[in-house]
Amino acid sequence: MKILVIGAGPAGTRCATRIAERDPAAEVTLCGAEAALPYDRVALSSLLAGEKAVPELITHELMALRAQRIAYRPATTIEALDRDAHVAVTARGERIGYDRVVIATGSRAIRLPVPGAELAGVLTYRSLNDVRAMLSAARNGGAAVVVGGGLLGLEAAAGLALRGMKVTVLHPVGWPMERQLDAGAGALLARRMGLRGIAFAMPAQLVAIEGTVRVSGVRLADGRVIPASIVVMAVGIRPDTALAVASGLDVGRGIRVDGCMRSSDPHILAIGECAEVEGRCIGLVAPALEQAEIAAATLAGEDARWSARADVAALKVSGTAVWSAGDIGAESEAVTLRDEGEDRYRRLFLREDRLVGAVLYGDVADSGFYLDLIASKRQVGRMRAALALGPAFAGAV
Ligand SMILES: Cc1cc2nc3c(=O)[nH]c(=O)nc-3n(C[C@H](O)[C@H](O)[C@H](O)COP(=O)(O)OP(=O)(O)OC[C@H]3O[C@@H](n4cnc5c(N)ncnc54)[C@H](O)[C@@H]3O)c2cc1C
Secondary structure: OEEEEEOOOHHHHHHHHHHHHHOOOOEEEEEOOOOOOOEOHHHHHHHHOOOOOHHHHEOOOHHHHHHOOEEEEOOOOEEEEEOOOOEEEEOOOOEEEOOEEEEOOOEEEOOOOOOOOOOEOEEEOOOHHHHHHHHHHHOOOOEEEEEOOOHHHHHHHHHHHHOOOEEEEEOOOOOOOOOOOOHHHHHHHHHHHHHOOOEEEOOOOEEEEEEOOEEEEEEEOOOOEEEOOEEEEOOOEEEOOHHHHHOOOOEOOOEEEOOOOEOOOOOEEEOHHHEEEOOEEOOOHHHHHHHHHHHHHHHOOOOOOOOOOOOEEEEOOOOOOEEEEEOOOOOOEEEEEEEOOOOEEEEEEEEOOEEEEEEEEOOOOOHHHHHHHHHHOOEOHHHHHHHHHOHHHHOOO
16 A cells, blocks of 8 residues: 655654554655654754754654655655545656555744745744754844744744844733743743843734845834844744645645544545644644554554643743643633742642643643643542642642
8 A cells, every 4th residue: 555644744754654663565655845854843942942953853864764664755845636546746746646645744834924024034933944044043143033922932032042142022912921821920931031131022013024135123013123133933833734725625724634534535634733623723742643643543444533632831941841731711710829939830720620721830840740630630629729739738638
């Protein structure tokens, strides 16, 4: 059986290797639009921060892929699928026959359509090439503006500051990472990053990027202009469904698939950030890898199904530990523990006597305990009073 995996990110690469392991007779081809060997996208922040070098990011060497009989085709973008003929067409016009396809095209970084967005020096934060562009700009020092104070924006800001740039983060809400952190933890985080020289403009609205050929600064809605030699847009991602749309598959926000990862065409599966399951697209690597395993099982004729669990977010390079999971919405009751001396903060979100979400700042050692409680939907009952103190106290009740 000829299996074509499109997209050599974490999901596509995991799926290709699992298919090859299960079926030694399968002819697996892995096509990736990027020129690099498959690499760990999550570790890009460690590369930017100088904690890792490029070779340490590579997850699959060519020899290892060959040993698994996987034909790896880098710098190969699939533009369309001729679903009647079972042929994939590359951007160079080559035709690749298939029996089954797994689409794992991931997401694209969103670029805000403000005036000046196409100037040289306006970057996004998604790929190895994006980080190479940031590192090359940082060699000249200067100032950087990061648009977006979410997880990725803060990791970009921390990395660029470590590389010697003067960094300002623009964020439309009054505290960073507002989707994962409540206002209390967000304020502590901004203060801590401020001590490392990172400035925050919050709430701030970007209206234009200034410059002629290259960026010279950004203009805010309140009239302020912040000088910058690079602008990094970290304002979110959009599932990359271009190929699926061009091929006539059922597409919502992502490529619609069932729990077995099958698309509207039974010969085509979709996994990872480009896939939409039960109306939801994921934006994290762990579920993308789980979906890769499910797709490999489906192709092997097994009945495996994927279902969503609580989202977990952890900040990697801000110099402080931040972790959040589950639903931290306003409809829940909250229990808060704040220890300013220790720079430690916890907020737990409860609904109908069950833990539904948690934010940990400063000390995240108990994250597994809280994640288990969220996932198991156990009633917290008598342990509620001690819950914020962690398992050593709450677990014993
Ligand atoms: C800097 C950074 C830090 C992150 N940190 C975390 C973290 O701490 N925790 C976490 O859970 N997640 C993190 N993420 C998100 C994580 O990287 C993604 O969830 C994960 O990469 C999704 O994997 P994927 O294989 O679905 O998609 P992707 O990794 O996006 O891979 C898709 C690949 O398909 C290629 N492609 C697209 N279209 C085509 C085509 N037509 N033909 C061929 N190839 C194509 C793309 O070029 C890309 O290489 C981070 C992301 C970034 C950018």
